[in-house]
Amino acid sequence: MTLTAVIGLGTMGSRIAHSISAGGHEVRGFDPSEGAREKASDSGITVFDTAEEALQGADLAIISVPRPEHVLASARGPLSTARGAVVADMSTIDPGSAQEAAGILAKHDVTYVDAPVLGRPDKIGSWTLPTGGHEPAAALVRSVLEGTVAKRVVRVGDVGAGQAVKVLNNLMFGAINAITAEVLTTCEAAGVDPEVFVDTIADSGAATVSNLFREIAPKMIAQDFEPAFALELLAKDNKLAIDLARSVGTPTHLAEIIDRVNTGAMDQGLADRDTGAVQELYRSQSGASQ
Incomplete structure (x- = not known):
């Protein structure tokens, strides 16, 4: 069982958290919106009041946020506290921002891979995740997300290639x-x-x-x-x-x-x-x- 933190519990993130939990992994969640946290908590996800608390001890951190600037802010902030973890960025951003986030997190012993979603929100479970990053990190992402949220997790190259x-x-x-x-x-x-x-x-x-x-x-x-x-x-x-x-x-x-x-x-x-x-x-x- 892999301890997984999901940062961002909106349309995509909430689905991701539920599917990983249903796959037998321990899941923690955080969203800056109190309403999103309450909704996730009511549906059975263990939710924390801060991202740092949700990330504590996590093996895998998943981030699902709207825009590149949100990813970079998270990399400079709470994600940098997840030492030793792999961050799977399931947001849709530009390759350059993905590479920048990877560089920021590498200084804090956090490994970043980009793993955006190919598929509609309601088709979770049959998604394909094109993944950019080192193969050992991609393998951890694959072990948690393949068969839960995705049908295939495919390493397509280095960081940024997935985006x-x-x-x-x-x-x-x-x-x-x-x-x-x-x-x-x-x-x-x-x-x-x-x-x-x-x-x-x-x-x-x-x-x-x-x-x-x-x-x-x-x-x-x-x-x-x-x-x-x-x-x-x-x-x-x-x-x-x-x-x-x-x-x-x-x-x-x-x-x-x-x-x-x-x-x-x-x-x-x-x-x-x-x-x-x-x-x-x-x-x-x-x-x-x-």
Whole structure:
């Protein structure tokens, strides 16, 4: 049994804590939000009032927070007290921040690996975690998370490589999301029933069809924008992918278009809605809104 601390008990972190606990490991948790701590405590997770208390004696520390600056603040603060532990960062951040966090923690005898999530929150247990870091640390992460929160924990390279895989994957997500909204809005404006289009294409065997299209297209048609994955989070990840591409000197032609679509939809007040809400931007700019 591995003593595991989970720092960040939001949408992802709370699921992670429960799944690890159900797998037979002792789990401690912390979140800066009192409401999140109370909710986790009510559901059976042992929760502490400070991150330092939750981390005391932990073999593995998992962090799941929204943004790179939160990871770095944690590395400079409470995570640095977890001497001898492995930190698995399951947040989605940029590779450079992951490498910076690793450098900070190494000075305190704490080993960092980036292990962001490939998969929807409700698909926990079948996630893939692309992991960047030394193999012995990745092996510890694999021993706890594979079979509990993830189907596969795959070491993809050194620190930062996991985050590169994640943000580039989410750039493809953004592309499919935007083009689906564009196609369905064009169908509507051209007098083709979008539902007929999706029913015809989804199981046609056409090379253009993906599982993501099958998932998001019906939600767009129904204007069901309850967030499975909020647009503001996708937009953040897509910007990280653009930053990565620019840092290594590769072009960002399509990525910049995707960013404009995301930003335009958020400017309409849709940041906290599902990613499919970008269709509202298309509809507002087309004959479909008339």
